[in-house]
Amino acid sequence: MAIPQQTIDHILDRVDLVELIGQRVKLKKTGRTYSGCCPFHQEKSPSFHVYQDKQYYHCFGCQANGNAIRFLMDIDSRNFIDVMKDLSSQTGIELPKDNTDQKKLSYKKTNTPTQTTPSSINTKEESLTFQPEHDPFAIFSEQENFDHSDLPIAQNIDQEGNLYDLLENVAQFYQQQLKHSTTAQQYFKQRGLSQTTINDWRLGYAPEDWQHLDKAFASDIEGLKKVGLIRTSDNGRDFNLLRERVIFPIRDPKGRIVGFGGRALNNEIKPKYINSPDSDIFHKNQLLYGLYEGTKNKAKDWLMVEGYMDVIALSQAGIHGGVATLGTASNTEHLNVLFKRNPRLTIAFDGDQAGQKAARRTLEIALPLLEDGRELKFFILPNDHDPDSLIQREGLEHFKSLWQTAPLLSDFLFALLTQGENITHPEGKSHVMGELKNLTNMLPPKGSYRYLLAQSFREKLGLGRRFTPQNNNDASLSFNIQTKDKDFAIALLISQPFLYKEFEQLRAYVPQEDLLGYVLSTLDKIFDHLPEDPDAAVYYVLGATTAAQIEVTTILKTTNIFNLIESPEKALNLAKEYSLSLQEDYLKEKMKKPSSLAESQHLRLKLNELTKQISLKLLQ
The missing domain is CATH 3.40.1360.10 (Dna Topoisomerase Vi A Subunit; Chain: A, domain 2)
Known part of the structure; x- marks a missing residue:
């Protein structure tokens, strides 16, 4: 079975690699990647990383790498077709049967008499065939000993065309037509576009003649109908979809022309914009212009x-x-x-x-x-x-x-939901919180954002009761206060306990006797039992960490953490920054006394990767 690359790409776009690998490997979020112990070789420290944005995995230990297809082939010792059938079933994308997909990309050319190639086309009067700027057979004519008698005679055989090639030729045709329309050129000039921009985006013009494509591509009528550029009226007459419009070629992620957008030059023409209809190579709901x-x-x-x-x-x-x-x-x-x-x-x-x-x-x-x-x-x-x-x-x-x-989503959402509401009254506040709950229920249940958002709204509406730490005067203060990453990390974990997932990977580095290690270990035990209400969750964590009450309450007070969190998004970003910074500090400390040469090399790789993550974070 031959599977077109287009179908393979479509399936890979639908697969969530983290979810797929997570069914076989225990993964933990580590910055912008997910990490775990490699399933392809024995290891104690995780060196296997999954990059969700790139849909790619890589092991720094055994160098195993690839996409979802390669992972399933290697982990289960399965062949390519078997894996593709499995992924096809999971994603709901059908695989071709008897080369069906390839047939969809082709069409039958109609044999026409040989015609002269014009430098421009008078589409109102002449019936001429447009030829692309690049002649794929030119190389043969340049060979001295080439026997032209071996070439098939076009008039005597049926030829097949390719839809991608056809649309590329149509795009070139529209570009050439722009040179002959002062009105279209003037439109782009009024919109402030330079000639370089017009060329880069391959902008063009569709003449007003109702059959200009039929005349320019007389042998490609079937293909033009397959992509919807030639339509048939109720009375059975063919006409061109795009007429007297400036043209915007639409490319897929690989850069292939798959359709066109046309904007009317005459404002009386409705609709103002027309796009190519969906076809075997053009799916509006899956593409983005630009x-x-x-x-x-x-x-x-x-x-x-x-x-x-x-x-x-x-x-x-x-x-x-x-x-x-x-x-x-x-x-x-x-x-x-x-x-x-x-x-x-x-x-x-x-x-x-x-x-x-x-x-x-x-x-x-x-x-x-x-x-x-x-x-x-x-x-x-x-x-x-x-x-x-x-x-x-x-x-x-x-x-x-x-x-x-x-504005971030949290600020925009607050402005949107409070619009027209009197939030000085209990009724107004109640209505806003009710609307918010309906929306936050749409958020992923596993994340911390929904809880942070609810807490942010409660505080903005004056419903949230901020925790005020009370020092125990009967006990001596033995903790030396320093405002540093570790203190802020502890403050974040206590005040926003749902952010624990951002710090979870730190448990592999922080000693249990360390205060941060103690807080992380406590949260790991109670995380699944945290109350959904943000304020109740804070008190729940404070109750669970009473063994370090003095140290914790002092950090909450000195960091002023409750006044620093302006939005849920800022809380998440702070958590990521502190987590990455602390991982780097602990890794550097651990590298000073590695237990073996192998561990030293592994720690070096981890540190290099972490440094890259920190650099990317700074660039965002």
Whole structure:
């Protein structure tokens, strides 16, 4: 069975590698990766790491590495086809039967008389065949001893075309047509696009003739119908979908042209925007405009905007992480694609009522995806502005400043739910908390974010009772207070006990007799029994750590931890920073006295990896 690479890629995109490997290996979150003991060789200290954003695993001990397919093949000694059938069943993506997928990508060419290749096409008067700029057979004609009689005669055989090749040729055709339309060129000029930008994004123009593609690609009618660029009217007459429109080629993550977007030049033409319909190679719900270009330009920060021109304008201004949906509302696949590239994502919305409704819909879609470590920001644009107009009128630096200060989900959610509510009255507060509970129930149950969010709301509404440590005057204070990472880590663990998962990996390094080790060990025992109410959880932990009451309450007081936590997102980020920093400190200390050369080498590898994680954290 031949499985197309497109199908393999689609299946791998649907597989959660952490979940798949987690069924065989006990994994713990370690910074931006998940680690555990390698299943392919014997080891006591974990050197096996799973990178969720890259859907890739690597063992620093035995060098085993690969994706979900390789893992299942190696762990179970199974062949490729058997593993693919298993993953196909898990993801719900069917494998090809009798080369069905390959057939979907092909179409039958119609034999036509040989015609002269034009440098441009008068689509109203002439019926000429467009030829791509690159001739794949040119190399043969350059060979002196090549026997042309060996070539098959096109008129006597049926030929097959490939949909990807066809759309590439159509994109080149539209690009050439832009040179012959002053109106289309003027549109792009008015939108502030440079010729370099037009070339980079391969922008084009579709003539107003109803049959311009039929004339330019007379032998490819079947293929053009398969991708929806040629439609058939009720009276049986063929017509071209895109006419008198500027053209935006749409690429898949591999850079292949899979469809087109067209914007009407005449504002009286409705709808203003038309996209290619879904086809065997084009699925709107799975693609984002600008994703390939952003990846190619190594974008780190991603901003989801509304339209093609917004993405292009951002790119021209030097912001390469802009993406847009293809005429559809954002969905879980769109968001997951971006979260895999960066756990921090910003979504831009118009400031009007329609924009607020769209933000609420996106919020409900995003909540189930917000596992710990992911962060969502809402960039509410000023009225009557989109990113394109905002950059042109206010400047790039102003735009960046607004993006940088865009509210986190917790702040946006509070503003959204309290809008129109009188939160000075108990009824208003109760209604807000009820709405919040409905939304937080959508969050992943295993993470700490839902509890942090509830605590944040309670404090903002004046419902949260902050813990005030009381020193025991009958006991002598023997703990030397120093404001350092260890103190803040302890303060975070006591005040936000659901953050224990961010510190769990520290248990492998911190001695049990250490105060931090004692707090971590206590939380490990009681974590599954913590009350859901944030305030009750704090008192539960305080009761469980009474053996170190004086030290703990003093740290809570001196760090002023309750006033430092401005938002749930900040609490999570602080926890990650302190956890990474402390792991580095303990590793360096342990390296001073390794028990063996092998342990020294292993610790060195761990430290190198940790240093990379810290560097990435600083860059975010």
